[in-house]
Structure formats: structure tokens, C-alpha cells
Amino acid sequence: MILTDLTLAQAREGLRAKKFSARALTEAHLAAIEKLNPRLNAFITVTPELALAQADAADRAYAEGEAGALTGLPLAIKDLFCTEGVRTTAASRILGNFIPPYESTVTAKLKDAGAVFLGKTNLDEFAMGSSNMTSAFGAVENPWKRRGDDTPLVPGGSSGGSAAVVAARLALGATGTDTGGSIRQPASFCGITGIKPTYGRCSRYGIIAFASSLDQAGPMARTVEDCAILLGAMAGFDPKDSTSAERAVPDFAAACRRGVKGLRIGVPKEYAVPGMPDEIAALWQRGRDWLRAAGAELVEISLPHTRYALATYYIVAPAECSSNLARYDGVRFGRREDGADLIEMYERTRAAGFGDEVKRRIMIGTYVLSAGYYDAYYLRAQKVRSLILGDFTNAFAGCDAILTPTAPSAAFAQGEKMDDPITMYLNDVFTVPASLAGLPAISLPAGCDRAGLPLGLQVIGKPFDEETVFAVAAEIEAAAGFSASPTLRAGSGA
């Protein structure tokens, strides 16, 4: 048995049945990281001593019959979640040496459930990007390769490191965050599953902020059920986050077994964008066929403001980013550059500490919020955001969930789509609308393109109805029987 090939649910069964120890499971993953991470660059920080100590504690818990939902299961944490005493960088030079004095709520919950943390994963700087190319700690290599072609591909972003480690079997699961598609697009590019839950489902406390009205944490794993198990541990009300929802956490894993009989699945006609690759259009059609065969009813729906979602997002998100990132001023934490006076110290610190994409977004955000332009840009974008939410509300009057492709392409090569910022922004065309509306949405691998690269389908649900999202995704997963695996992975001898 190759321990790194197990799903999270299988590993938990094995630990409970004492087929192997948590220490052995953790050591297998640490060995795989040691071998593959120098090439993938998917972890910024690996914490083997902490992981082994947590694994030993897990073995004691199993011996004493006190194991929790995730006891002894090795996970990777996106380096955007503050972890007490463990460096947390947001993949930025400005936080290169930041050691948080506190723990994020989501990671605290995972620890309480008994999880083992292997380390902190790479990402686009401050989660701003769709390729992981903006990290101050270098690009991440996607473990998948085009058939017969060793060109390094991007893992997507911003949670690209998390997606790559799960795909390469360096962890059983990982945390991600999603502001406009940062869990779903890398999940699609790396052939894994990832869900952005409803805004408010997971606490934002201790997650380094990008755009606070959009940021939401979620799990990434190799199966729908594994994501359901992880989300169950991550979710829940937190008084430390003013937008945390006071709602009970349902049994997401049980929802995976509900089936789709009688469900109405909406297919938005506006997502059939001109120029969609035929392989993605065909996969989307297969998804519809699978669900129909399983007893669901497929209905065409209209989300008329879809084509304005990206532009809306690229006003709202930079505006919030410019405000959130004002805190990096070289005074209380993070990097400082000297200046003749306070203002010059701020300006030199931020110029040296932030990368180009972060600076661009801060400047766009500063402009759209500035006197004289606020109404024309920011206020107008917020009104269009209302219209986009209204589209979904209207559509959900006639359907239970929505099926779309996750991304407009498979993984692209490192260095592609870098010519101008907008080309990169177009990656998020199918994921941004659900983000603006705060809706739960999952991406799961459903097939491969002609080059052998994975392609994802997205299921979007009603607010706080992750259960239906899991039910539909589990049905697609079963029908798709996706079994391809990446070239670079633990246990492959690569």
C-alpha cells in the first residue's frame, strides 16, 4: 500500500483500523515532499518537526480512543492563513519574516480536529493572480505535463501551491482561499477537487485579507467526499469575524450520498462564450448527460449580467485590496525600508515590499476610490454587483444548482498570458460571478483534454446549500470516473 495514494477518507479508515500509524502516514508525506518539492516549489515552508510531533500526538489519541474527525491526517496550509509561531508570508517580500502571534480560526479548527500540518503552501502574492507567477518565492510547477512535453505548466492560482501538493500526493488535502476563483481554477488546472463555500461559512479571522467582501476559505482534496469532510471541520460561526454566519454546520459528507434524482440543474446560456475550446464545451455537455442519466432535470437558465462580472470584480477587488493593504507601512510588522521622513519610509517600504501585480491592484483601487471617481467606478460596480446577485436569485427560483465549466482553458505554460494583465484576468470568467454573489461553488475534475491535461466542471449552489453542491458533484465524480494522475507525484518514481 502506498500511503500517499490514499484518499483522506481511506487514510482515516486505515488509522482507525490501526493498519498504519499517523507517524508512518506523516513520514510518507514528508519523504515525498523532500523528494518533489525542490522541483515543484509548492511549499514555501515545510515544518517536519511540528508535523511529526502532531502525528505522535495523533497516535496517542488513537491508542486512547480519543481521536477526532481529522486526527493524524496530514494537510498543507496555504501561506495566507496565520499559524501561530510558524512564518506566514502571503508569498510577499513585505511579510517575508512575519511570525504570527496568533492562529487563524480555520487552522485552529483543523488542529482541534486533530490534523497534522506539513507546512505552508505557495500562492500568488497576497492571493492576487491566476498562475502562481506573482509569488515572491518563485513559480510553482504544475505536476501535470502535456503528453510528451516537459514544458513547465502553471498550477493556476492563487491557491496554486495547495493544488499542486494535493495533485502530487504530497498531502491528503489542503486549505485554499477563493476571492474570484482562487480555489476552483487551480483545482481545475491540477485535476483535483476544491470548494469555495458560501461567503460567511468559514471564518476569515487570521486569513491575510485581500478583498474582504469576497475572500472565503475552503478545502482542496482529491475527492468530493474528502472536501466535504474537511469543510465540516473548517466551517462554523466565529464571533471574531463580523461576517461569519451564525448557522449550524450540516453533515456535508452525508450529502455526498444524496443523489440528484428530481433535482433541477440550471445551465446558463451566457457561459457558452464565443471561442470556448470544443473540448471544454464537450465536457460541459457530458456533465449534463451524466446528471440527466442520474435522474436530474436539466433546464436552460439566463444570467444576463455575466459578461459584466469580470469588470465589476476588477473594480471591487482592487478597491478593497487598496484599503486592506494600507496596513503594510513598515511600522508594526513586516519589512521596512529607511526613508528621510515618515512618508518616504512608507513609500520606499511599499515599493520594495510589494510585487508588480499587487502594486497595480493597489493603484487601481486607490484610483477608483479617489475623490471624483468613486461614483463613476466603485459605486457603479457595486450596483452592477447587485444586478449579478439578482440574476442568480432569479435563476434559483427555477433550479437547485448550476453547472458550468470551471475555467476557459487547461493549465497553460509558465510565462504565457503574461503580456498584459487583462489576459490573465480572463481566467476567472466562469468563477467570478459566484464570488460576487457569495455563492458556494465547487470544481471537480471531469475529463482531460487532447494533451492529457485535466479539465474541471463547476457546480454552483444556493446560499448555504453546500449540501446540494456536494450531492451534484459526487454524482458527476462517480459518472466521470476520473482516474488520470499527474506525471510528477509521490510513489511514481518520477
Next chain:
Amino acid sequence: MSLDPATVRRIAHLARIHIGEDEIPRLQTELNGILGWVEQLAEIDVTDIPPLTGAAQMALRTREDVVSDGGIVEKILANAPERADDYFVVPKVVE
């Protein structure tokens, strides 16, 4: 609407990001590209549409106005670039 070099300089200063003169042409092109692209929102009729400020469809909670945390000076100062006793140190502000 097109940003001129002076406006690029002004935005950078408002954002407290130092930029060199040699960076201005590139930033001008990139920022104008993005602003030109988002200009498409102008074609939508938003008359009487209320702005949506966030995805959380709920009223913000309030809590008791009491001290709930404190006494963690060392934790707060632990990451300071420069400190003196229990203070953050910054360049001289008042002459």
C-alpha cells in the same frame, strides 16, 4: 478617460508607493488598459439599483462594548521592525 503621467504620480503617492520616473510609461499603459476595459460597465443602466456592499446578506452584528482582550504587549511588538521599550519606533515626524 485616460491617465496622464501626473495622475499616475498622484495615484502612486496616494497609495504610498514610491515609483521611479522610468516606471511611469509602463504603469500608465497598464493602468489605462485596465481602466479602459472596466469602462464597459458604463453601458449598463443602474438607475434605482442599490449598491451591493458585500456578499454576506445579513446585518452586521454588534457586541458588548467591553474589553475582551489585552495584556499582550510582547506579542504585539514581536514583529516590529524597530522598537524601544514598549513602543514602535518611526522616523522623526515633528521637527
